Amino acid sequence: MNNIVSGFSRVAGYRTFGVIVMVAVLYAVLLASDPKARSWDNQMTIANRLGFYGVLTLGVGVLIISGGIDLSIGSVVALGAVSFVMLARQGFHPYLAALLVVLMGSGIGIANGVLVTKLRLQPFLVTLCGLFVFRGLARWLSPQGSPGLGQVPSEFKPAVENLRYWLFGGSPLGVPQVLILLLVLAAILAVLVHWSVFGRHIFAIGYNEQAARYAGVAIDRCKILAYVICSTCAGLGGLLYILDNQTATPTSAGALLELYAITGAVIGGCSLRGGEGSVLGMLLGAALLPLIKQIIIFGGISNDLEYVLIGLVLLAGTIVDQLLVKRN
């Protein structure tokens, strides 16, 4: 076992090893829990959920590596989902509306990044405020109940259906498109995080901002870009949310998603102190929550215990991680 761990750690870091084991164990538990859990449909459900959580986890993971944090993700998802419908109702073509929703995320990222770097505010506080503000905006934008795709003007319906098909329909490979989208995004971010100058810089900043500063790294620019990546992913998440769920209740859509995303990134090896993490780990970490949800469904566990289970899995992951750190 020790050999496997050390052999693997040379390749991908021991932290990734832990999450691989956890995902494998949870997946085995799920498959063993019920024959129906082994159905192709169920695999598709997991893949769909993974695609959605994965996008958010990757975004916040990159930000966490740089030493930041974002608590506003869930609210940005809600605002994005509501905005898509509202923009279409205002006469924006759905393709344009989709683009605008993602760009709105980027804009929020710039705002967060500027507040954190130029005004030197704490990331936790800035994004905590964002959590309230964007949720409030989502509610204000939809005074009468829940905006839904049904409210989109009829001439836009085909375009909306196209978007839905592209992102959630079947695909030539027989996997949901959203999973393909996630993998493409992961590939891009992997190059950015693990091979680019920007990636080097965020690892240096996250672990030791002062040392990066003394080495002439443009700290503010890198940090702002990390916030932009995170919130752009959240904006994309909002788009995925509305297309998948068809309606978005502004009071609850996307609630707690920031915590799920952070949990996934942390279990996947991102240290909240910054400077550690990998894209592969984030992808695996993102798979944990969908697996836990399915285990609850198929294992006949009370729905009310969902949070308990999530908390315990996170705790177990942290303990295992700590033991591995000590051994190394």
Add this chain to the structure above:
Amino acid sequence: MAGPPLLEVRGICKQFPGVRALDQVSLRLDAGEVLAVVGENGAGKSTLMKILGGIYTPDAGEIFLDGRPVQLPSVVAAQRLGISLIHQELNLAENLSIAANIFLGREKWLPGLWGVLDSRTMNGETERLLARVGLNLSPNTAVGNLKPGQKQLVEIARALSLDARILIMDEPTSSLSQSETDRLYEVVFDLKRAGVAVVYISHRLFEVERVADRAVVLRDGKNAGELARHEINHASLVRLMVGRDLKQFYPRTHGTRADASIRLEVRDVRYQGGPDEPISFQLRAGEIVGMAGLVGAGRTELAEALFGIRRLTAGQVLIDGDLLAGNGKAVSPKRAMAAGLVLIPEDRRLHGLVLQESVAFNLSLPNLSELALGGLVQRSKERHLAKGLVDRLRIRTPSLWQKVGLLSGGNQQKVVVGKWLAQTPRVLIFDEPTRGVDVGAKAEIYALMDQLAGQGSAVLMISSDLEEVLAMSDRVLVLHQGRLAGELPRARLTEEAVMHLATGGTTREWPEPS
């Protein structure tokens, strides 16, 4: 002397990740003697003293007190046996009173009233202790209001309250003024007369000459030699400390010319957190200029301002005649680098290195734009650059991908310096370049500075190590409370002259050497 010595240490070893801090070190201490423990930074002095103070446990070796073997597993255990360690960075709670600090952790209660403080007894005892160390202060004075020298004396009073028979003082004068230092000497001599044994750690050799009855010299974690009172002098101490010919240790092959071009010009500069009085000086191509001063004299702050870490509020900085900062232009580390000015920061773990990352990562960090193609780092180029620097600086590491935090202090420091040498900088500011570095790596860093100056770079060496300031500098700028107190050309460089300026004296008062 008859009977066993008060304290005897035999064959102490201590290993830290990457360094053998102590290797078979032995030491003897008699009552009523002042023993100086001398050595370069990283020689193991502080480690040895922390073992005696109960902070570290040795890997091997024996400690005898009055001839009986003892264990020192904790600070409290050491204090019970009468050994008190006074740290370089004082350990006092600034928000509490003197009396509260002296009795911290051993507060006295009113008889029969559990937990109710007996202030009268504690204050009375504190007054007696303060009188013994010559401090005329109320026991209720908040420690935060005291001067550094007074805090040092409070620490000593605290040690006395523990009935210390052995008092270990680690660099006690590093932040004291001259008069405070004199006061401290008097207390040391009083303690000695009272039979207390004092271990005095310092790298200010003229202090050692003055106070020590005997000196033990450590080098790279080993006993390098011992000097009796009459043998203690500057030359003999230094020879034992560096263990080689001084000319070889402090190489000076670069020639300086008074007409060399001006590399760095600092014109009437003021900076955030600095004094109101502006500062001006110049560095010429091919010279090594020392910058001396007490801790807190503003040397690091000035360096940070020149490198763009701190904001300049007035004045100009020019590199080779081109404006780097001033007239509304702000410096940033990136711009300073581009202009050829680099800073090797004082605290390498905090400012110099990303410790958990590899040697190659750290060496390439400021050079990534040269290594990248389309924003992606080219691993082959990175390996080439890192390999070249590791070879050039003789960085001892098992591989380029070793975590830099696992290297020894000396090799870590070489990485900090090395990352700037991929391009030849025009001006290098070294802030405490050899702190916590072993003798071998020190010699290599000096040779490198000499070589850089020989290639026409200008080197500013900020250092509290007077030895290296005297040996390496072509001239020395001395700072006192942020102001330039004076400049000493090489011909007039002495330890005393530097200390005189650093503690507030002026050049005029200091006589020309006859």
